[in-house]
Amino acid sequence: MAVSVRDVAVAASVSVGTVSNVLNRPDKVAAETVARVLAAIEELGFVRNDAARQLRAGRSRSIGLVVLDAGNPFFADVARGAETRAQEDGLSVLLGNSDDDASREAGYLDLFREQRVNGVLITPASRTADKLARMQDAGTPVVLVDHEIPGSRFCSVSVDDVEGGYLAVRHLLEIGRRRIAFIGGPASIAQVANRLQGARRAVDERADASLEVIEMPALTVLNGRAAGEALVERAVRPDAIFAANDLLAVGLLQAFSMFNTLRVPEDIALIGYDDIDFASATVVPLSSIRQPAQLIGHTAVELLLRSISDPDGDYERNVRFRPELVVRQSTSG
Structure with a gap:
């Protein structure tokens, strides 16, 4: 008993x-x-009985966090940064993985509301802004993570992905590559669309450059490997690839290594995005566009706490970090 x-x-x-x-x-x-x-x-x-205490207080000592892919080391680092900042105020972080599925995301939001979380940090799936707005109107503040909705009432912490895409492809052009391929996930993911926009802007600055867009169903290692296997079979290939994230880039490296017919960077230069921890430890160290993942999570919690304690205060509600080009052997060998 x-x-x-x-x-x-x-x-x-x-x-x-x-x-x-x-x-x-x-x-x-x-x-x-x-x-x-x-x-x-x-x-x-x-x-x-903490549940009973929460009922009396009206709020729990937790924050909800929903990410697009908990298996992606980038989002793991975002969660780590959020958890570190939340612990400073005696709060815990409840993590949900939406897999970019609006119905899964809605299920987590309903659960967080039932748990009376202090607020929600979220990288939203497509077409869910209305539900998030209703949640915020009902008294649960929302902060967008690695995402921004221009003109909305949501606080946000993001990275300029258009600039990131531009930096990646400009680098490929500067090392002499002209037939560029962009390999990304569904265009419905805002980050993918923005990175592609930046890539196109860089290519448009060179009259002799071209950009091929190869869309994959998800931003995973397996999809990168599938894209790499298809490229190996082609007679005419790009001489450089900008992968929309590092997981795709790792899969491409695996495919090229398994078939042993394409050399990186001699035959195809390759750059990824996120600069996850093992980007530097791949068989060919991977050039990438770095995002400050832990700082994004830390800042998102900071914004959430500010919006709770001082909802009408004078502070920056939409924080946008600048990406950074990290050059390694996959584009400079």
Whole structure:
């Protein structure tokens, strides 16, 4: 049978109200009494009913975070940054993986609302802005992560992906490549569309350059490998590839290595996006566009806490970081 507050009170020879004060307002209780109650808690193995406390308080001590792909190391780093900042205020982070599926995302949002989270950080799936707006109107603040909706009321933390795409392809052009291929996931993902926009802008600056767009169903290693296998079979190939993320780029490297017919960067230069931890440890170290993933998560929680404590305050509500070109062997060998 679970140990109750009353059991603790009896063991410590105090009232139930005193036990409650020790748990919630220890500064109001004499140090000797606090020590006696804590000793009784330890001896009996009492665990407080946090769900009941949340009901009384109206909010939990947690934040909801929904990402497009929890298997992507970029989003893992975003979550790590969010968790580090949340812990500074005694909060925990509940993680949900939408897989860019609006129905899965909606399920997590409903769950977070039932859990009375303090707020939601989210990289939204397509066409879900209305649901997020209703959630915010109902009193649960929302911060967009790695995403921005121009003109919306949402706070956001993002990276200029148009600039990132431009930096990637300009680098490929500067090393003498002219037949560029962009390999990305569904165009419905805003980050992919923005990176492609930047790539096109760079190619448009060179009259002798071309851009081929190869769309894959998802931004995964397996899809990168499939794209690489298809390129190996072609008679006419690009001389450089800009992959919309590092996972695709890793899959491309795997395919080229398995068939041993295309050399990186001699035959095809390759650059990815995100600069995840193992980009530098691939068989050919991968050039990439770096995003400050942990800083994005940290800043998103900071914005959320500001929006809770000072909703009408004068502070930047849409933070946008600049991407950084990181050159390694896959484009400079």
